[in-house]
Amino acid sequence: MDWNNSPESGRKQTMEHLLNPRVKNIQISGIRRFYNLVSQYPGAISLTIGQPDFPTPEHVKEAAISAIHANHTSYTPNAGIPALRQAAARFVADRYGLHYHPDDEVLVTVGASHAIDIALRTILTEGAEVVLPAPVYPGYEPVARICGGKVLFADTTRNGFKLTARLLEPYLTPRTRCVILPYPSNPTGSVLTRDELGELAELLRPRDLIVLSDEIYSELVFDGQHVSIAQFPGMREKTIVVNGLSKSHSMTGWRIGLLFAPAEITRHMVKVLQYSAMCATSISQYAAIEALTQGADDARPMREEYRWRRDYVYDCLAAMGLEVTRPQGAFYIFPSIRRFGLSSLEFATRLLEEQRVAVVPGDAFSRFGEGYVRISYACSREDLKEGLDRLERFVQTLEGRQ
Numbered sequence: 486m487d488w489n490n491s492p493e494s495g496r497k498q499t500m501e502h503l504l505n506p507r508v509k510n511i512q513i514s515g516i517r518r519f520y521n522l523v524s525q526y527p528g529a530i531s532l533t534i535g536q537p538d539f540p541t542p543e544h545v546k547e548a549a550i551s552a553i554h555a556n557h558t559s560y561t562p563n564a565g566i567p568a569l570r571q572a573a574a575r576f577v578a579d580r581y582g583l584h585y586h587p588d589d590e591v592l593v594t595v596g597a598s599h600a601i602d603i604a605l606r607t608i609l610t611e612g613a614e615v616v617l618p619a620p621v622y623p624g625y626e627p628v629a630r631i632c633g634g635k636v637l638f639a640d641t642t643r644n645g646f647k648l649t650a651r652l653l654e655p656y657l658t659p660r661t662r663c664v665i666l667p668y669p670s671n672p673t674g675s676v677l678t679r680d681e682l683g684e685l686a687e688l689l690r691p692r693d694l695i696v697l698s699d700e701i702y703s704e705l706v707f708d709g710q711h712v713s714i715a716q717f718p719g720m721r722e723k724t725i726v727v728n729g730l731s732k733s734h735s736m737t738g739w740r741i742g743l744l745f746a747p748a749e750i751t752r753h754m755v756k757v758l759q760y761s762a763m764c765a766t767s768i769s770q771y772a773a774i775e776a777l778t779q780g781a782d783d784a785r786p787m788r789e790e791y792r793w794r795r796d797y798v799y800d801c802l803a804a805m806g807l808e809v810t811r812p813q814g815a816f817y818i819f820p821s822i823r824r825f826g827l828s829s830l831e832f833a834t835r836l837l838e839e840q841r842v843a844v845v846p847g848d849a850f851s852r853f854g855e856g857y858v859r860i861s862y863a864c865s866r867e868d869l870k871e872g873l874d875r876l877e878r879f880v881q882t883l884e885g886r887q
Contacts, residue, residue, distance in 0.1 A: 496695040516808045516845050516859075519833060527637050529841040530872040532860045535671060535817065537735035541772075545734060548775035549768050556769050565593025566770045568855075571726040573728075573743050573779040579781075581703070581713050583726065585745045592755055592831060593773070594742035594766045596737040597701045597729040602628050603761065604725045604744065605663070607754045608695050609634040611660035618648035620819065620847060620854035622699075635661070640853045645671035646819070650684040661694050661771040666714060669702040672850050672859040673811020673819040674795070679712045686717035695750075696724040701742075702815040704733035704784035707792045711814075715745070722747055725754075731848075732815075733784040734776045791816045794862040794869060802860075805880050816863040819847070823856040825883045833858055839882070840875040 501509070512569060520533045528717035553559075564570065570587035577583040585591050601624060609615070611633035617625055626636045637656050644652050648666065657664075665686070668677045677685070696714055703711040715724040729742035731856040742765075744754060758764075778782065795812055802809045802820050809820040822832045829846035836842050847857030862869055 489637050507631045514623050523843045530868050532872050533843045539735040545772050545776045549772040552768050552771035561764045561767050569770050569774045576777045578665050589748040592744040595762045595765050596740040597742040600727045600742040603757045606757050610689045614660045615663045616656045617665050620850035630634045635654050646675040650688040665693050665697045667699040669814025672817045674817045676813035676817045686720050692720040699727045706814040741769050741773045798862050818860050819857050836879050840879045842872045842875045
C-alpha cells in the first residue's frame, strides 16, 4: 500500500503540520530572495550581496593548504584550536583594548551568524524582550523568535540610523533581556561614536540585561578607530562581542566567527556550540590563525578601497538628488527613494527589469526600511560605475513620469 497516497486521505499526506510553527512562520531573507533573482536577468549588475569582492589573501590560503598536508583534518576542541583563541584574544586586545582570557572567554564558531545564534539561544527564554535598532540586518529577529523572544524595533530613521541612549531608553522594560548593537551597521553603514557608546553604557550599566555587540565590520571603519561598548567600565561583564574574519579578511566561505564574553557566559555558550556544530572546520581555523597573526593588517588596503567607493557612491547618489546619509563603515549605503511614490520592492523590481541593476529593497531590513534601498559597494569600480549610471537613467525616467 502507498501510505503517502492512501485511499483514506485522497491526497498525498505531508508532515508539515508537525513542524515547529516558529520555524514555519519565519521567511527566507529578503536579501537572498532578491539576490537570487539576478540570475534571471542576463547582463544584470548586482549591487546586493554583502560579500567582499577581494580574494582571500594568498598567505592565508597557503596556511590552509599546509594544514591539509599536515593532516590537521580532525575534530578540534569545541571552543576552537587554542592557538586560534590566543590569536583572537591578542588581536582584539591590540586593536580595541578588549581583554579576554583565551582559555575560557573566547569561542570559535561557524561564522558570525552561528555566533549570533549561539548567543541568543543561550540567553533568551520565553517572552524575553530583545531591542534592535531598525532598519537592521535580518539575521537577528528570526533567531530571537525561534527562541521564544519578543523583538522590539527602535526606529532610527530620524536619528542618523543610530541607536542612541535617548532613543533606546523608552524601549527598556523589566522584561528586556538583550539589546543588540550591530555597528558598523548593515544596511546603513552607520557607526556609533565613542561619546554615543559612552552614553549607552551609562544607560545600560545598572540594568539587568545583556548587550550583544555585533562587530563583524569592526575593521571597516573609515574615520577613526572602531570602538566597542565592552571597553567601557562595567560593560565587559554584561556584553557578548561577536566578530569574525568574513569581512576583514574576505573569508566569507571559510566560516570563522568569534565570540568574546565573560567566562560565566562562555561556559554555557560552548554547550550550545557543541550540540549545534561540534566545532568550526579545522582547516579554516588554521587559516584563521595565519589571518589574525601574519595578516593582522590585511584589511587595510580593502578598507581604503571601500572608502574610495563610499565617496564615489555617495557623491553620485547626492548628484541624482537622492536623500542619503554618508556611511562611516562597512560597505553599504541606504538612500531614500520615498519621493518616487513607489514601495522599495516596486522600485527595486523595476530597476532590475528596466535597467538590469539589482539592489535590495529596504523592507528586507524590517518595516522601518520601507522607502529605502540598500546598495552594496563591495564590487569592482567598473560595475559600480555602470550600475550607478543605470540607476541614474532609471531615476531620470521616474522623474520624467511624475
